[in-house]
Structure formats: structure tokens, C-alpha cells
Amino acid sequence: MKQTENQILIIFGASGDLTKRKLIPALYSLFVQNLLPEKFAVLGASRSPLTDNQFRKRVEEFLPKEKQVAEFKKLLFYQPVETNRIVDFIPLKKRLKQLSTDLQIEKNYIFYLSTPPSLYEVIPRLLSKNKLSKSSKHFRRLIVEKPFGTNLASAKELNTKLLNYFDEEQIYRIDHYLGKETVQNMLVTRFSNGIFEPLWNRNYIERVEITSAESLGVEGRGGYYDHSGALRDMLQNHLLQLVGFVAMEPPTVIDATSIRNETIKVFQSLRPIPENRIVDHVIRGQYTSSKIKNKNVAGYREEPGVDPKSRTETFIALKFYIDNWRWADVPFYIRTGKKLPTRVTEIVIHFKSVPHHLFDSGNNQASTNNQLIIRIQPDEGILLKFGMKTPGAGFDVQTVNMDFHYSDLTNTTVPAAYERLLLDCMQGDATLYARGDGVEEAWKFVQPIINAWENNPEMPIYGYPAGTWGPEESFELIPNAEWRFPCKNLTDDGLYCEL
Ligand code: BG6
Numbered sequence: 001m002k003q004t005e006n007q008i009l010i011i012f013g014a015s016g017d018l019t020k021r022k023l024i025p026a027l028y029s030l031f032v033q034n035l036l037p038e039k040f041a042v043l044g045a046s047r048s049p050l051t052d053n054q055f056r057k058r059v060e061e062f063l064p065k066e067k068q069v070a071e072f073k074k075l076l077f078y079q080p081v082e083t084n085r086i087v088d089f090i091p092l093k094k095r096l097k098q099l100s101t102d103l104q105i106e107k108n109y110i111f112y113l114s115t116p117p118s119l120y121e122v123i124p125r126l127l128s129k130n131k132l133s134k135s136s137k138h139f140r141r142l143i144v145e146k147p148f149g150t151n152l153a154s155a156k157e158l159n160t161k162l163l164n165y166f167d168e169e170q171i172y173r174i175d176h177y178l179g180k181e182t183v184q185n186m187l188v189t190r191f192s193n194g195i196f197e198p199l200w201n202r203n204y205i206e207r208v209e210i211t212s213a214e215s216l217g218v219e220g221r222g223g224y225y226d227h228s229g230a231l232r233d234m235l236q237n238h239l240l241q242l243v244g245f246v247a248m249e250p251p252t253v254i255d256a257t258s259i260r261n262e263t264i265k266v267f268q269s270l271r272p273i274p275e276n277r278i279v280d281h282v283i284r285g286q287y288t289s290s291k292i293k294n295k296n297v298a299g300y301r302e303e304p305g306v307d308p309k310s311r312t313e314t315f316i317a318l319k320f321y322i323d324n325w326r327w328a329d330v331p332f333y334i335r336t337g338k339k340l341p342t343r344v345t346e347i348v349i350h351f352k353s354v355p356h357h358l359f360d361s362g363n364n365q366a367s368t369n370n371q372l373i374i375r376i377q378p379d380e381g382i383l384l385k386f387g388m389k390t391p392g393a394g395f396d397v398q399t400v401n402m403d404f405h406y407s408d409l410t411n412t413t414v415p416a417a418y419e420r421l422l423l424d425c426m427q428g429d430a431t432l433y434a435r436g437d438g439v440e441e442a443w444k445f446v447q448p449i450i451n452a453w454e455n456n457p458e459m460p461i462y463g464y465p466a467g468t469w470g471p472e473e474s475f476e477l478i479p480n481a482e483w484r485f486p487c488k489n490l491t492d493d494g495l496y497c498e499l
Helices: 017-032 054-058 068-075 086-103 122-129 152-166 181-191 228-245 256-269 276-283 419-427 436-455 472-477
Strands: 009-011 040-046 078-082 108-113 142-143 171-173 205-212 283-286 291-292 293-299 315-320 332-337 346-351 370-378 383-387 397-405 462-465
Touching: 009 017, 009 419, 017 040, 017 419, 054 068, 054 078, 078 086, 078 205, 078 256, 108 122, 108 283, 108 370, 108 462, 142 472, 171 283, 171 436, 181 228, 205 228, 205 283, 228 283, 228 315, 228 332, 228 346, 228 436, 228 472, 256 436, 276 315, 276 436, 283 383, 283 436, 283 472, 315 472, 462 472
Parallel strands: 009 040, 009 108, 040 078, 108 142, 142 171, 205 332, 283 462
Antiparallel strands: 205 346, 283 315, 291 293, 315 332, 346 370, 370 383, 383 397
16 A cells, blocks of 8 residues: 555535535545545635534534544634635635644645636636645645536636646546546456457457436536536546546556556547537437326426526437547447436447357347446446357257356445545546546547537437436437346346336
8 A cells, every 4th residue: 555645635615515425525434444644634625604613513414423533523624715816825825834833744735626617727826826836845736626628628728727837747637437446447357357358359349338327317406517418517528538448458557647648549549520420420318307106307497507498418329439450440339318217337348249140040149249248336347248058959049147246245345436536646646537638638529519519509409208218319329239228236137127
């Protein structure tokens, strides 16, 4: 285990939801596992005029009722800051100095931007003006939450601005999907086993499918979501990062430079979809009101904060290609959406069928392609589907499962994504964070879709009743085949699964 230097984590936007729901619980879990530095403090900073104690009280509701919580809370401090006022950074700096002295913590600082994106440039600028941004004897790091820009131009602009105040090595662009244990395991599955990688290419793989479904709707975030939509909220970041891990070449070593170089090569090889072909490759949808388990469910346009005439997509399905040696002509299909039948994220590798169908007879499933399913969440695991002889007369073939579930590992807890990512940043490891050029490449790929939708507002957006697998048009994206219909349990499929 790497040594973690003593440090202070400053969270801007500390009175917000992310801090309470994700960051503080992740820090608590690190504390319980003894993974925090020997000397460590969290300084919450935001507009609300809270005292240290009031801040501690606020975050309590998201912590378990355990004895250690009292000890953990002693690490939490709070400083009110009007984050766009330079004068407020003077007391902030003084407070940091004071904490360092009182708690004997070296002046190593991580600044976490958990604020509205409009402050992503302002805070680093004010930190720099107050001489808080340069690493020298002590390190200074900056974590930037998503969304990183709203299109290619704004992402580039943000990168340029941040680089005025922090060096690239100091900037940690968070994508919490990379913090998921199962996503990292994809690298281990591919590169630590002799049996998968030789098949992992255009010669043996027929298509790759990625589904990231959510059963929840916009849950009170209508105001944000209506300006974002599934393309910006999920596909440009989380799902393209998954594509990066599925499709990358073996890195030379596991470190930030090698891994990120390889994923960026994948993004650079994504075949651009011309604006006038978007309708053939991209299906967008929006959930409409329906009845789920006898309960009326509101449609997207009826959600608070959403424009009643909104044309924002709550579902997107996309077909694309990766133009390189390994993946030439292998179609990739991605879909993601809100208010789908269940919460599931998985990658399905569809292998090509055998060249000669020896056992094809009548209606048996002899020509069913092998599938490898990498389940990111829930029921995390891996499932391999293959053909087996049905016992008895003749040579009938049936598809059977070979499956591994993380839940079978005893005494192992799968760490939450934020836990892993926070610890990595504390240790100066950016492997699981996005690099500026990677984020730009990902935007470059989705930009023609944004343009096509903006320039052609009449382009179809299909309704789908809440609780279904998205618009039927998305089924037609895959010729002569179907999406896998996953269920909560990894091994159940093929059913129009339970809600
Ligand atoms: C966030 C999106 O980045 O990811 C949310 O803004 C989405 O809209 C969430 O619900 C999904 O994350 P997870 O970890 O629940 O799959």
C-alpha cells in the first residue's frame, strides 16, 4: 500500500448534495479502514454561514450510526466562502494556515470543485491569485467534477483556463465510472488472462453492446438535466470511458500516462458520424407518463424544472465504429436512459458464430453466438454463455451459463467509486482520472450529434412509456439481432424483465 502524505482536503460546494451523499461517506469509509493519512483534515467551504459543528451535524445524516463517527467528525472543519469573491479567499488561506499549525499537517492541499460548473474557472483563478495553486515543497491538486464543458468549444476553453492556474499533472478530472471496481476489473480480465485477449478483436468479435440503464427519473434535478440530456450526462463521459477500457490496446504499464494514452487512442479512432447521417446512427427518446405496478408515473415533461415542451433526450442509443486495426468494421452499440425497467450497466461481447454449423438442426440454438457479459452493476460479475449438448439422443445444443459474482467473494467489500478515486488523488495517482486531451477527444466525437440536433430541431425524438426499454426505433439499430434485455440478476435475461 502506497504511503499517503499528510494533507488537507478543501471541498468547495461543501453544503451541496454530492458532499453529503458521496464525498463524506467515502472519506468515512477510508477512515474506518485506516486508509486516511496519519494527519488529515477536511475543510468544507461554501456560501452557507455554518460553524464547524453545524457542518459536522449536517453530514451526519449520511453516515452510519457507529461509534467511530464521533472520531471521524473531529476531522471536519468549515469556512464560509463566497466562492466568487477574492476577499473571501484571504480568510480561507488564513484558516488553512491555522489548521496546518494546530493539527501539525503539512501544507499539502487538494481543492475539490463540487460547485456549479460556472465556478470551475473562477475558483482556480482566485486560488492562484492567493498563491494557493502552485506545487513546490508541498503539493497542490485540483479535482474537477463533471460536467467538464457542455460541448467541444467550452471543454477546450475550460482546459485552457485551468492550465493558466494549475499544471496538467495537478488537475484531476473526475469520472466516477472509472472509480468503479468492476470497470477497473475489465483491465484485469483482459490483460491478466491468456484466454480472452487473443479473441478480443475483429476476427472473433461480431459486435459490442453497452447498456447503462436507470430505473429512476431525473429525481428533482430537472433544472440541470433539461440543459444536459443523456448524451452529455452519461454518454460523452461515463460510457465513452467504458468504451476506452473495452477497446484499448494493452498498455505498457499500469500508470496514468500509459493507460490514458491508450484510451485516448481509442477516442481518436472513433469514426466520426457525419451530421447528415445522425438519424441513421443515433436514436433519442424521452419518457412519457405511464403506469408502473399500477401506479401512475409522470412523464419527463411533467417533472419539476423541465420545460413542458422540452426536447431533451432521456434516452439515447448509438451505433458507431472504431477505425483501427483491432476493431475495423465491428459495430459498437451503446444505449443509456432514465426510467427504463431496471438499473443495470453491462458490456456484452458478442462473439462470431462458428464457421460451419455442424449441429444445426431444426429449431435448436446451435448457432447461438457466444457472449461474454461484463456486469458493472448491480450483481457485479462476469457471465459467459456457451453452447452445450442437451443430454439425450441426437446432438441438440443449448446455451448455458458460466458465471462469477463478486458477492461470492467472502470478506470482501467492493469499495465505492468515490472512495477509490479520493484515495488515488491523495496519493497523486491520476490513472483513473480523465486527462484534458481525452475529454476533448470525447467531445469531438459527440459534437456532430449535438450540432445535428441543434441545427435540425425537427429531428425525431421518440417517446417511450416510463418503465420500458426505450423507443422501439432503438431496437432496429441492430440489424438481425437484439439488445440483451438484462435483469437485476446477471444470469437472468431474455425476459422483458421485472421492475
Ligand atoms: C451521474 C449522472 O454522473 O451518473 C446521473 O449525472 C446518473 O444522471 C449517474 O444518474 C449514474 O451513476 P451510477 O453510478 O448510479 O450508475
